[in-house]
Amino acid sequence: MAVSPPPRPAAPNAVRHLGRFQLLRLLGKSARTMQWLVMDSRSQQELVLVLPRSQPANADALQHWLDTARRTARIDHPGLAPVVDVGEHDRWPYIAYDRSSAVTLAERMGKKGIAPTELVPWIVQAAQGLAFAHEAGAVHQDIQPGMLAVSDAGVCQLMGLGVALADEAGGLPAQRRAAERDVLALGLVMHHALAGEPALDLPDTSLVIERLPPLGREIVRLPWSGQHLIPDPLRAIVNRATDRQERQRYRNARTLERALSGWLRTDGEQGGGPIMLLLDRMRAAGLMPAMPGGASRAARLLSMERERSNELAEIVMQDVGLAFELLRMVNGNKARGALGGGNGAILTIRRAIDMLGLEGVRRAATSLRPWPGPLNEGHATDLSALLDRVRLAGRVAQWLRPAGYDPEVVYLLAMLQSLGRLAVQYHFPEEAAQIRRLMLPAPPAHDGDSEDPGMSEEGASFAV
Structure with missing residues (x-):
């Protein structure tokens, strides 16, 4: 044996x-x-x-x-x-x-992930570098958590540019697709770092991408439970970066970087919120511009002396910007205290005119920027179309109002419901156009299928 x-x-x-x-x-x-x-x-x-x-x-x-x-x-x-x-x-x-003092993002993550306010500044730096490389004609093609080096000082740098063996066929269209794949991979790295676990339980982002549309049918969304609270705007940005619909994803690293930088300026470490951005622009350009024909209306106001407030209110109501400005002036804390407005909100132009007087109306009219303010012709057309819809909503609300309701109050309240949309269109026209595009449904991929719905208005606003 x-x-x-x-x-x-x-x-x-x-x-x-x-x-x-x-x-x-x-x-x-x-x-x-x-x-x-x-x-x-x-x-x-x-x-x-x-x-x-x-x-x-x-x-x-x-x-x-x-x-x-x-x-x-x-x-x-x-x-x-x-x-x-x-x-x-x-x-x-x-x-x-x-190597110096840097460690990879994969080494830093562990199973608990990374807090949003710590992670996002690193990703912004990497996205800026990636965008620069794409604009220089280079693509990465294998962005992984281990490709991001983070130093003790918080400097994040992308490694591995040009390492992955690439298929050179396809020319510029193939290079564009590879750049979009890089942005998708960076979104998956963010998902992994925030959730504390990789998407689809696959640490390799390239394997995840093969399971996402158009190559696969999987869906990647940030979980609602985890070690770190993820603010809704940041959640929308990360989910858009990995969206199942290709058309909804960020098409280049620069737009992703700007979205993340915008979140940092508003809801991140620096605080203030998006309202602070809006207030900064309002100080420069006002809430809304005077409507077309504002100069003639201002001249009529300057010539009026003793006409009744009802007639004056009719002139003001023709100009949405002037009507909003009067309501803003009369409902301000200091103004209401000085004018004795009481505790309730002033919701009619007639009452606002009575409290501010003709001189106050003149000041409001001359303070507005002429149409279209800082907007170019295309953006002014978009704002004008939105104003038409807002006015129509006000008229419909008047027609449908119950008996006994003041028609002017109903008209103004209906328009005020769209004040946020008007402010975004006036002060952030490019972002407003992106929001509208993200809300559009996509045609069905196959005959007999239903449309892919677009994002909700809130989700699209967060993502932009």
Whole structure:
């Protein structure tokens, strides 16, 4: 009977090398790339090596990889990690980055995730670097949590630009699609960091992307429970970045970065809320401009001396901006205290005129900016169309009012319900256009299917 040989004693951990680099620890890997913490025997310092998971097919492909990597290494931006070396060993190409005090986002996350106010400034820096790289003609193609290096000082830089082996076919359309895929991957990194667990339980963002439309049918949304409270506006931004409808996602890194920066300015660390942004613009341009024909109405007001307030109110009601301005003036705390307005709100133009007097009406009329204020022709057309709908809503409300209700009060209250939309259209016209686009339904993907609904107005506003 043969006796099997005794098992070999376990060998001590062998020291592994890639050329002059001692491989210390695997920091992360995906289907396309891997990141190693290494010791450089030449400089005796720790570096991060980022390599493709497979070797280039031949010498020409290897040389093309090295040329592309060296070209992308020259892209200089604070959001991109500076390259220490580009090289190859035994046909394994690599890009080396200084480790210094930085750790990867994957190392920082753990299972509890990262608080929004800590994470978003890092993602903003990475998105700025990514946008700069895209505008320089480079794409990343494998953004993972391990590709973001975060220093003790809070500086976040993107590593691995140009490492993933790319299919060069397709020209500019393919490059645009790859850039959009980068933005989607960055959104998935945010999802992972905020939720504390990867989307679809897949740490590799490229595998998640393959399961999202148009390649798959999965849906990725931030969970409502977790270690950290996620404010609704930020939740809408992250969910839009990973939306199942391609048309709803951020199409480039710059728009994602601006959305996140806007959240930081309003609901993040700096506080103040979106109302503060609106107030800043109102100080410069007023709540609304005078409507077309405002100069002639102002002239009529200046010529009036003893006409009744009802007739004056009819003139004011023709100008939505002037009507809102009078209500704002008369309902201000200081004004109401000085004018003896009592505790109730002033909701009629007649009452506002009685309290402010003809001189107050004149001041309000001359304080408005002429139509269309700072808007260009296209944005002015959009505002005019919205004003027409608001006036129509006021007239419909008058027709439907119950008996005994003041028609002027009903008209003004109906218009005031759209005051927020009017203010957004006037002060944030580009954002208003984005909100309308996100609210539009998408045509069905297949015959017989129903339309894909657009976002709600609130969700689209948060996402923009």
